[in-house]
Amino acid sequence: GCSALVLGHHREDILETFFMNLFHGGRLAAMPPKLLNDDGDVMVLRPLAYCAEADLEKFAGAMKFPIIPCDLCGSQDGLQRNAMKAMLDDLEKRMPGRKDTMIHAMTNVRPSHLLDRKLFDFAALNETLTRQDVPDDI
Numbered sequence: 001g002c003s004a005l006v007l008g009h010h011r012e013d014i015l016e017t018f019f020m021n022l023f024h025g026g027r028l029a030a031m032p033p034k035l036l037n038d039d040g041d042v043m044v045l046r047p048l049a050y051c052a053e054a055d056l057e058k059f060a061g062a063m064k065f066p067i068i069p070c071d072l073c074g075s076q077d078g079l080q081r082n083a084m085k086a087m088l089d090d091l092e093k094r095m096p097g098r099k100d101t102m103i104h105a106m107t108n109v110r111p112s113h114l115l116d117r118k119l120f121d122f123a124a125l126n127e128t129l130t131r132q133d134v135p136d137d138i
Contacts, residue, residue, distance in 0.1 A: 002042065009046045011103055012053040016084040018106070024080060028114070030106060050103065 009031055018030035033049040036042070048056065060067055091098045111119040 004043045004045060006045045006047065008048055010048045010051050010053050010056055011099060012085065012088065014046075014049055014106070015088055015099060015102055016081050018102075019084045019087065020080055023084075052099070 014030050021027050021029040031046060033046045035044045037044060
């Protein structure tokens, strides 16, 4: 067997996966740059996670590397990943820098500001909290 699996997912793959999970799976999840598999025996690595797809295409062109399309990754016509890609491209055209901001947001998560009861015990909150009981980021 192997102890590590290195994949070529880039920034746009991560964002597309995040929105597919959000819109179709009802969860906040993406693909982390480093993840230990469920069995705990293989480290999954995505060294290009913060690289823009366009930058990788330019680099591949400059180095004369072939770009080989993936028929297994959801890039076929009519699939949801294409809809997410189009949505993100439209956002980036109308508001430049949004993709960078979204990736940054994934590194700056505030669990207490979300609605997940497994992460934050909302029922335990009571009206007698004082200011020193409340974190500064609220």
